[in-house]
Amino acid sequence: MAMKLENGFHTETNQKVENGFRTETNPTVTTTIAASHSPTVKPLANGIAAADKLRSQSRINNHNNGAVTIPTPTTTPSTLGHYLARRLVQIGISDIFSVPGDSNLVMFDYFVAEKGLNLVGCCNELNAGYAADGYARRRGVGACAVTFTVGSLSLINAIAGAYSEDLPVICIVGGPNSNDYGSKKILHHTIGLPDFGQELRCFQNVTCYQAIIDNLEDAQWKIDTAISKCLEEGKPIYISICCNLVAIPHPSFSAQPLIPLSLSPKQSNQMALEAAVEKAAQLLNTAIKPVMIGGKKLRPTKSQEPFIELANACGYPVAVTPSAKGMFPENHPHFIGIYWGTVSSAYCGETVEIADASIFVGATLDELETVAFTLTYKKNKAIMVEADRVVFPNGPSFGPILMKDFLWALAKRLKPNSTAYENYRRIYIAESGPLESGPGEALRVNILFKHIQKMLSSNMVVISEAGDSWFHCQRLKLPKSCGYEVQLLYASIGWSLGATLGYAQAAPEERVVLCIGDGSFQMTPQDVSTMITLKQNNIIFLINNGGYTIEVEIHDGPYNVIKNWDYTAIVKAMHNHDGYCWTTKVHTEEELMNAIEIVLEERKDYLCFIEVIVHRDDTSRELLEFGSKFAAVSSRPPRPL
Template sequence: MSMKLENGFHTETMPKATTIKPIANGVAAADKLRSQSRSIDNNGAAAPSPVIIPPPTTTPSTLGHYLARRLVQIGISDIFSVPGDSNLVLFDYFVAERGLNLVGCCNELNAGYAADGYARRRGVGACAVTFTVGSLSLINAIAGAYSEDLPVICIVGGPNSNDYGSKKILHHTIGLPDFSQELRCFQNVTCYQAIIDNLEDAQWQIDRAISKCLEERKPVYISICCNLVAIPHPSFSAQQLIPLSLSPKKSNQMALEVAVEKAAQLLNSAIKPVMIGGKKLRPAKAQEAFMELADACRYAVAVTPSAKGMFPEYHPHFIGTYWGTVSTAYCGETVEIADASIFAGATLDELETVAFSLTYKKNKAIIVEADRVVFPNGPSFGPILMKDFLSAIAKRLNPNPTAYENYRRIYIAESGPLQSNPGEALRVNVLFKHIQKMLSSNIVVISETGDSWFQCQKLKLPKSCGYEIQLLYASIGWSLGATLGYAQAAPEKRMVLCIGDGSFQMTPQDVSTMITLKQNNIIFLINNGGYTIEVEIHDGPYNVIKNWDYTAIVNAMHNRDGNCWTTKIHTEEELVNAIEKAMGDQKDCLCFIEVIIHRDDTSKELLEFGSKFAAISSRPPRLV
């Protein structure tokens, strides 16, 4: 059968199971489990175990088969998981499904972060955990995915269907016979919730949840009673699964025409208008339309920090990241002196605006949201899809490169960092000078919370070089799990993760999963002895953390089993040698490079950022 793939989503007929190339063969994994299944005897030794894995099938016959097949059909080839007593039978079906790889993570939080990273690349991700004790550990990662408009399918192995309403107190709960706390928690961070406690409507529930996930581009929650997974049922026995019923949104044509006319009048009368792209370009599937507009109008083009990588930085009119006082060189000045602007997909939250300190001319700014257009001091028009508006306005604007020409006139390239003296302690700007040299079309940069935010924003991304950041939710430690997931989704790319020691201590365990999966990520662990971003907002002894022997920890995870190379560096010369090795004879390994940096060595942007946030956090209370 044929398939149409649009930004990671299958929008037409369902593909064959082999259409999505698996990272690891699910059948091979099942065969391996059948032949090597082991348990622990009373003496702690490994002993054979009579584990039975369901055989691969071509036709779904049980709920477990059906869900596994649906996941493959929407483009998922990896599920990030942690086993528990209520999801084990379901996991058997995931293992047996052709083209589906069950990735075991060290904890639920990292499994959720991995699904987040996977969804950024594939357009949809999935994770599977056990009831309550597992899912509530997962929920922080799902909240972050919600903030980033990432379609993630959260699958929970639920209690036996007979226990609902039975007044029994179950393990993994908080000790009350009403164990609906999990559902109530997920109602706040998912766009749809399904509890499958019978087989009669299970097929509809699964399809409804997946459809909502794809339509809304938000996480969904599916809880499946553990005793239903393996029971055959006629609703799962169709020879061919029907396509998912998606309801694509449409623009109101009259509203679109009025909005385009009004926007054209404002922008064509301006002297030096600019364009700014935001992170909502991705969920709105409007990146191509934004590019079309940039090519047509020739305005200076900036992005907000969360949208870095969503617009090509080699574009002739790209001017950098607009981030208020911590913008890249001369970008902020160009945007803020513009006499008209169009913000497409920008989320102007506290972090994107450096504590709401942006000074662009709000009375001359058109805000294009996912489904409406908002004009300054005037009406908003909708429903209008972002991509429809951008494509339509591109045909109405007069080319006007004035703002870009002004930018080029005032732009003075920042001089690179001075060459280090032999044996001199490594400086952070020297580190990122060499990371810049590593970048190519097959690299994806993952930026963790902290000074890496600001250092990575200054990197110039070559064509097809990827970039990911989680700015709004800003969950410290997110990047390690996200790197794991993104690498599984894009095996043709190589991840470069920039993470501080404080963030690494939050989520280090799944470096071992990367090694197990034979990923060749390059991890720069920037060791400066604490939470540097917090230091610049408000310092105290709580920002100092125990120093670990990080390379020794990763070596212990490696444990002489897998491809892994580690090193600890103190100087520029050692850094150059480490990068040459990581890009050369260790290119097929996971490379862990611990970089020793002075505690007070930070970017000037972080100092400015910290000062702004210290001021906004210390505002006195309003008088009643």
């Protein structure tokens, strides 16, 4: 049985020593202890691996005779602020995205002082939240810190998006003085009521756990419980800390090294697992042209590896939903593309929808994923594998079953069957590519993405903004180890810029390629300056077509036209001759090719901003199809009473 490393913690039901860590469990207590060394765990490009490593504070000695001894904790008084900072470092967080305010300044002093922790100042709270989202995608957990109410309510939109993507994000809020709770005083940064619970109530729907730290007696327990819940549930949490408590010592904060957090291991019901595997194997092994489809829940359930193993074992054609792009290697021999209904990759949709059996793993079939609920796969022949159960067509569901347990077990039971894939290869005709540009001809978006395709390499990650970039980026063929990130379900316009900041900070060895439209950029442009400050070498393609193109195709109107900015001048102003930044504006294919050559060679260590000027009506075929479907579903008449 393999040792499980999740978010810097080890959880196991049997005693096992592997990679220098030992985990022991009895029927009522789970303990986690580290052996003689602390290994480094490199997060994967798609972000499924968790923290880089446990810090030296959680090491213990492993003697030659196998006995394990835990050093006696020191009793030097420590403060709440110091304790929280150490916990964040322990779980693998090295950057906190923040905006200072009067109630969090003392707490920020402790973050700044903590070795291994970097306080990243953002231009606004929304971008700080988006950055924590992007960071969590790469590291497995992220954190942001803001001030009471005016900061947190600006942050909450980003946290809702992280919740929709199953991302563990720790939201830390500097709260009022503990003496003001229950005092009936009206404080600034409120709506004029003496009730300070308004912020908490807002966060209850977008976080899996909330903690108000208003005294020191149970502060350590609340912090540990909140962080454990964040990592166990894979969702954001909210921690509000009274500003006057941060610098006060308390005995509960003084343990050296920190006692490791213990995560409750999730387990499958063995009888349900065996029954589900038996039923699935029977359905799939008797099918003629079965297919596999992966969804975005592969990442939070840490099921990517067993999904690949299942694909290797069965030989079925493998597609992914649009929000799962990058979670399955696109150089895999049986990968057929993106299943997205009428805007699917060429011949992918046909292959899935003629299949006489299918297994959907971790798919979230909302109206964006399904192009307004127009998918036509055979629902009466589809197995739905969810995070904790398996649902069969016209029959029972089995659970609790962990997705990864089911996939590992099913891989051993399926018979190889490549019939559907061979049929896909027979009918497949490669796309011919865009029409060639003439000398001096105005640049087209499909020409832009032709050259983005050519420049991609294994040390890059593509981040796609909401809008037509979704469809163009879905067409890209990702090289081996090239990452991809998108926020499709929540679809918050402007998300990608902050997410780029966070992702790049989490993985400085990778180069982020951001594709964003002008309308989205106008939502969140300020933190390009933070990227410059941090010396990030992101490549930003700003597609300037003068408006909200996706809304134009759904329902046009004068409100979809936006004021044109001189985008390169704005970024230059942020640069202000301080740091590494290069900008250019391109109108033709030749100018684009020259710009890409520069960003890959002489400006490879610079933040590079390329404004791409295109026609207002230059859209992808997929967006035209998508827009018409959405217009139809949005204009449905109300049901009769």
